[in-house]
Amino acid sequence: MGSSLGFFLKRNYLNILSSDEVYGIHIATLEVLERTGVLVREKRALKLLDEAGAIVDYKKNLVKIPAYLVEEAVAKTPKSFIWHARNPKKSIRIGGEPTKFGPGSECVNIIDLETGECRIPTKQDAEQLVRLMDALENIHINYPPASLSDVPEQVSDIYSFAITLKNTSKCILGGSYGKNSARDYIRLATALVGGEEELRKKPTIACYIDPVSPLIHDKVMIEGLMEYASYGQPIFITVMALAGATGPATLAGILVQQNAEILSGLLIAHLVNPHAPVIYGTVSCPMDMRTSVSSTGSPEVGLLGVAAAQIARYYGIPSDVGAQSNAKVPDAQASYEKTMSLIMAVMAGADLIDLFAGSMESYRTTSFEQMVIDNELAGRALRCAEGIEVTAETIAKDVIDRVGPGGHYLADKHTLDWFKKEHYRPMISDRKTRADWEKSGSKDIREEARNRAKEILASHEPEPVDPTVWREIEKIIKDIEKRESRS
Amino acid sequence: MTDDILNRLKEAVINYDVDKAVEAAQEVIETGFDPLKAIEEGLATGLQVVGDKFGSGEIFLPMLMISAEATKKALAILEPAVEKGKSRKVLGKVVIGTVEGDIHDIGKSIVAAMLTANGFEVHDIGCDVPTSKFVEKVKAVNPDIIGMSALLTTTMPKMTELIDALKKAGLREKVKVIVGGAPVSAAWAEQIGADAYGEDAMAAVDVVKKLVR
16 A cells, blocks of 8 residues: 555645635535535434434424534544555555545446347356456455346345455445445454454445435435444445436535535434544536436536535545446447546545446446446546656756757666656557557457456456355355345 | 417416416416316417427426426316316326335436326325335326336335235236336336336336327
């Protein structure tokens, strides 16, 4: 886990909002929380909020939150933490580091690697997707970004998690849909790290908490949040408001509403456990007013991502923003839409871009080919975020003088010292001459990516889980299966 | 005068003007004008225009939603005044809701508005609707169609539950079932024995029109 903190603090983040505008959004948010309030459909959370000083209408589940409560919670939320992976080398520091990337949501379709057909995903797909991401260097968070169609419904979540545990040593996510589900995941994570105390000290298994816009925290999600918070595990509070439909049409309005949704969720986590690491997440986008589809590939997503990263940094909370596409296949649209939001968010210093790799069609469809392409997009964006290092050595006055007019730099030591550091090497992009490209089969990027995915799947073996630990995990899974088959 | 009031109802709907629609509807009641005629030749013709304009891409969703809202508000005033035994002509009756455990409202609401705009009588029973409530509503209004929506993969099984409940209540043959929502697919609709799948709101309207034909 190499730290480039010093380097990152040196460069300028891409900003879209002025600091006065960020402050204006903050103040407006406090007003929304105090005047309009949020619905919290979970009794225990309502009670915690009540006791802390919020005005709670138990009949309506409506909570009006005074500013000081929000400000206190925000101030105490960790600005930085380590998200521990099974392999400590793959643990990541969240906060002040280059952007980290993850796969996209629970897709209901997959593009078949062999036939290119769009079909429902299976257990085998999930296993292969996780194994592929385990090998891709720019993917840091790993879980099956697809629902499993060929396993019994009531245990599909747990099967999916077993696939994660077995096939990756990177950072992992668990389910958070209700108390019991969350407890199952915590139990499995406990077995993985070797005890509850260990788990509490090492944030290992993160969860997603999605507020329902506008301004609702649903019961199952808050149950999940409280469970993960009590164990000090990372919590992504991630809003997907649709501008003009479930949020104001204006981007500034979206920023305010989602801020209120995230901060009220953060407050609940804080009341459960003031040290719980919370991540400020948003994948909000406009609703397409012709088709009513969420425009996840729109330029506004890039703008919202930069603004969210700025607002999160103002609070000192790690951020997670979106880079998605409305494309149906890994085509030019898939990559240009993702690239735009991605590069903006990475340049803005977003801590995480999860809900990204491999997925398209607004998180409905995943693809092995796109996953390999996205891995490269991430690498390129990270290179852009590194910026231009300006020092006496990089300015190279003496080198220019040494080579002089009409000379060349290829044989100069300065080139040898610097080209690898300064020039990004593409992983799959083609830079051959046309003649060579034709000789090697005139492959376009999708074919190139497909071949790379196949190569990786044929050779990459994830680090095995310790057999004793795995036996324990299998025992817990059997327990859960038994319980679920009874219900 | 007749033409004037009908025209104003129609124009209010076409121009997405809720206040004017309500105003004109109240005037219908106050002047003793035939409310059924006001609905069919005023509101409905306006909706027809709005539906066509949306279909051809001339107007966008917010306009359509406000037109549907204007119609709903005017209907609430006009319908109670319609003579007993008579009722407005509709393409069909639809009960629509988001399944239990799912509080995502918007997709279903758009479909409801589109169906209203296309001449259906729509009973929107909201979100997080328990299966039993769907069944009760079916018994109460005797619809041609039930529309179910889910956004979460975890709540999709509720769709199967409702189809089973309809079978148990002996209602499955009397009503067509259509499903929709982001994670829902045609394959899923087939798997659970629904009659149709609406990929988006426009498709849902086409599918429902076919089902009632």
